Amino acid sequence: MARVGLNAERLTRAGAELADEVGFDKVTVSGLARRFGVKDASLYSHVKNSQDLKTRIALLALEELADRVATALAGRAGKDALAAFANAYRDYAREHPGRYAAAQLELDYETAVNSAAVRHSRMTRAILRGYDLAEPDETDAVRLLGSTFHGYVALERAGGFQHTPRDTEDTWARILDALDALLRNWPAPRPR
């Protein structure tokens, strides 16, 4: 029987493509096997199970996204860095919706710590170099940025902004302006 030459990496890549086409939650072992013209049982020599496959796709997505962000961020600071980061993030989510969904998969601690997720938080923190914030404000700001970017992308993709005519591109630009302004004037604790 002609051997296709499967291995965990090829399966992961193909799984990621499949995710972008049909949605991450609809990625299935049998679907992937079908794509390679192979019986589904054959995949189990390369991936432990369905969960394992999905985790691998998630890790791939995290790596890719981190690479993009790193490139976008290189040599930038302040608002430039903020916008570069945010746009890299959002563009990736739009180009690769399935992979982006995969990147949101809950990983167990061990896996997460050894993933590109740590690069992500380091890079988010790097943005803030330009706006001198002392701890714990920096951590709070990191969390705010992460939340807002992720939330925006999620809501935009889910069509949550569709009932208002305002162009989401314009909103995005203004939100970046607003976040920049906020980081430059981060309020002191307990303002009132």
Added chain:
Amino acid sequence: MARVGLNAERLTRAGAELADEVGFDKVTVSGLARRFGVKDASLYSHVKNSQDLKTRIALLALEELADRVATALAGRAGKDALAAFANAYRDYAREHPGRYAAAQLELDYETAVNSAAVRHSRMTRAILRGYDLAEPDETDAVRLLGSTFHGYVALERAGGFQHTPRDTEDTWARILDALDALLRNWPAPRPR
């Protein structure tokens, strides 16, 4: 045969409970049938299919959440309203993780327009009464708040903040301060 007295509403409620216990994505028609001591085929007289069941749970969650927010918002304005809204939202997500996940289900346009989702956007807009923002800034601010709240809850639940010791409760409070400050000093377009 003893009749259990199933109907779409009871199924939806039980489905919501099930979602909170095992996760929204693990809600299954057969699991729900098991919970009622009934064969799974029996449920199909009350709900069209698995997708329909999930949509009903989503709509229920949206209603409940909207009710909570409405109550929390009553009689408040400015930062009080902002905090009340945000906390109602976050508390619901923590108490009912499955329902909250359900509320994020992508609904088709028709369904969404007739759901409590419209109350949600109206209420978000209501918060902003206290901070006079003219359009399109108001829409942008609505989107920012929605994104940030949703993103924060999602990341917190996914454990995305765990690798930093900072208490997420404190961060949350400071983010509300920050958003309040931002809304009171919304930057003019194209600041630089």
Added chain:
DNA sequence: TAAATAACCTAGGAGGGCTAGGCAAACGTA
């Protein structure tokens, strides 16, 4: 070139989604 390894296979069980058609409980009505 024979042995070892690895790639892919068949067979089959468990469980979820869903349809068709049956029977009996509950209800409406005479």
Added chain:
DNA sequence: TACGTTTGCCTAGCCCTCCTAGGTTATTTA
């Protein structure tokens, strides 16, 4: 109160996905 109608839940059965056990054959290596 008996009689037909409705409808709630059933059995049977099909398809799909996940996954395991164990077999066969291509490829590598000694």
